[in-house]
Structure formats: C-alpha cells, structure tokens
Amino acid sequence: MESLQQELVTWKGFAVAVWLAALFLAERLRPAARPAPPAPGEPAGGAGRLLRNAGLWSLTLLLSVLVVVPLTWWAAEQALGWRPAWWQGAGGLLLDLLVLDLLIYWWHRANHELPLLWRFHEVHHLDRFLDTTSALRFHAGEVLLSAAARALVVLLLGFPFVSVLVFETLVLTATLFHHSNLRLPGGLERALSRVVITPSIHWVHHHARRRDTDSNYGTILSIWDPLFGTRSPTARTPGMAIGVEGRRERSLGALLLQPFAPRAEIAAPAKLPARE
Numbered sequence: 530m531e532s533l534q535q536e537l538v539t540w541k542g543f544a545v546a547v548w549l550a551a552l553f554l555a556e557r558l559r560p561a562a563r564p565a566p567p568a569p570g571e572p573a574g575g576a577g578r579l580l581r582n583a584g585l586w587s588l589t590l591l592l593s594v595l596v597v598v599p600l601t602w603w604a605a606e607q608a609l610g611w612r613p614a615w616w617q618g619a620g621g622l623l624l625d626l627l628v629l630d631l632l633i634y635w636w637h638r639a640n641h642e643l644p645l646l647w648r649f650h651e652v653h654h655l656d657r658f659l660d661t662t663s664a665l666r667f668h669a670g671e672v673l674l675s676a677a678a679r680a681l682v683v684l685l686l687g688f689p690f691v692s693v694l695v696f697e698t699l700v701l702t703a704t705l706f707h708h709s710n711l712r713l714p715g716g717l718e719r720a721l722s723r724v725v726i727t728p729s730i731h732w733v734h735h736h737a738r739r740r741d742t743d744s745n746y747g748t749i750l751s752i753w754d755p756l757f758g759t760r761s762p763t764a765r766t767p768g769m770a771i772g773v774e775g776r777r778e779r780s781l782g783a784l785l786l787q788p789f790a791p792r793a794e795i796a797a798p799a800k801l802p803a804r805e
Contacts, residue, residue, distance in 0.1 A: 552709045561710050561728065582663065600679075600680045604681075608683055655779065656778070659735055663708045703748060738763075739773075
C-alpha cells in the first residue's frame with residue numbers, strides 16, 4: 530500500500546478514536562436511558578458487558594488490519610475502469626458516498642432477511658443495552674462477509690480507495706453516534722433525524738420486538754427507510770427493551786460460536802422485561 534493511503538488510514542483511525550472517546554464520555558455524563566438488569570440465565574451486564582463488546586471489537590480490529598483494508602485496497606486497484614468523467618473529482622466523491630450509503634442500506638437489510646447472514650448479525654443485536662461500544666460489537670464472520678461484499682462492489686463499480694475510506698470513516702462516526710446513549714435536546718434530535726440517523730431512530734431498530742428489529746436499516750442518511758417502506762412507526766422510549774425477541778445475551782465464547790450452532794441450541798427463549 531502506498532504511503533498516502535497508509536497516512537489516510539492512520540488519520541481515519543485517529544479521527545474515529547477521538548470521536549469514540551468523546552461520545553463514550555458524553556453519554557456517561559448525560560445518559561438517555563439506564564440499563565435493565567440481566568434476565569435470568571444471562572451473563573452479567575455492566576463491566577462484563579463492556580468486556581464482551583471489547584472482546585468482539587478486538588477481533589474486528591485485527592481483521593481490519595489483516596484482511597479488510599488490504600482486500601479493499603486490492604479491489605480498488607483492480608476495479609473496472611468504466612466510470613465516466615462526470616463521476617470523478619469532488620462531485621464524484623459525493624456521488625460515491627450517496628451510492629455507498631444506499632448499498633449499505635441494502636446490505637444491512639439483507640443481514641436481517643437472509644438466514645445465513647442473520648446468524649452472524651444477530652450477535653450484534655443480542656446486546657441488551659446500547660451505547661458507543663455496541664457500535665463496535667460485531668462477529669468476526671460478519672466482518673469478513675461484509676469485507677467480501679464490499680470488495681465485490683468496489684471491483685464492479687470502480688470506487689476509488691479514497692472514496693471507500695472517506696465513507697468508512699463517516700459510517701463509523703455515524704454508527705457510534707446513533708448507537709450512543711447520549712441524551713440530546715428533543716428539538717436538535719428531531720432536526721438531525723430529518724437528514725441523518727439519530728439514536729431515536731436506531732434504538733427502535735434494536736427494540737426487542739421483531740417487527741421493529743426488522744426496520745430502520747439506514748446507516749448515515751435517514752432517507753432510505755421512508756423511501757423503501759422500512760421506517761418503523763414506533764417511537765423510542767427511555768425504558769425500551771433492547772435485544773432480540775425470544776433470545777438472551779450470551780457469554781463472549783458463546784457469542785463467537787453461536788452462528789455455527791444448531792438453531793435449537795441457541796434459541797433458549799428468555800422473556801425480556803418490558804420496561805416501556
């Protein structure tokens with residue numbers, strides 16, 4: 530990888546780290562909700578939850594360095610060179626970001642609608658509370674599947690590496706924001722939600738009610754769900770039960786093995802407390 534790309538990756542990591550630290554502190558100074566106690570049979574919350582999320586994140590970081598970034602770079606270098614002149618430069622970057630955000634909407638939706646992808650994505654949803662660490666909690670298998678899908682898109686549509694890197698930076702900052710437990714002024718959040726995904730929108734996506742879980746798929750822009758009819762009418766409440774309907778949180782080891790286990794072994798129905 531050339532030095533310029535290496536420098537851009539470094540700056541991306543620095544920017545995301547600063548944003549993560551700022552939100553992590555802010556949501557503890559001004560929380561929107563308090564975590565519910567663990568359901569019977571669930572592992573401990575609190576520090577135990579943070580350690581589970583950190584464990585999954587550490588694997589994501591390792592895969593990002595070893596697989597995701599090199600694969601994306603390779604795909605951008607080998608991309609089909611069919612893009613017209615008007616789809617380049619600053620205007621081309623803005624169009625790239627719009628198209629990539631539309632594509633990630635459909636990829637996220639596919640993770641809910643295709644059983645194989647849901648096996649891995651469910652690990653993200655089993656978190657029983659949301660904060661910035663939830664935005665970093667993904668199974669390694671989902672990370673690899675996402676990297677492969679992204680590489681294919683970059684290869685076929687000819688996205689430059691810089692466009693993908695800028696988009697990934699925006700995705701990470703947006704994801705940290707809309708998973709956060711930061712209490713925002715109502716007027717500010719309503720104004721922001723007309724353009725971007727806010728916690729009030731995305732927390733409904735993590736509601737432990739399947740019809741809400743299978744809605745609100747947007748990542749950056751909030752236009753896609755209304756456009757494609759997947760916006761939930763449910764309003765977020767401070768006591769909204771978070772998780773997956775009929776399933777319980779699991780230990781870190783069990784979360785890593787879950788996608789490969791027979792469904793009967795991981796069902797373990799648990800009635801999540803209704804806090805609404």
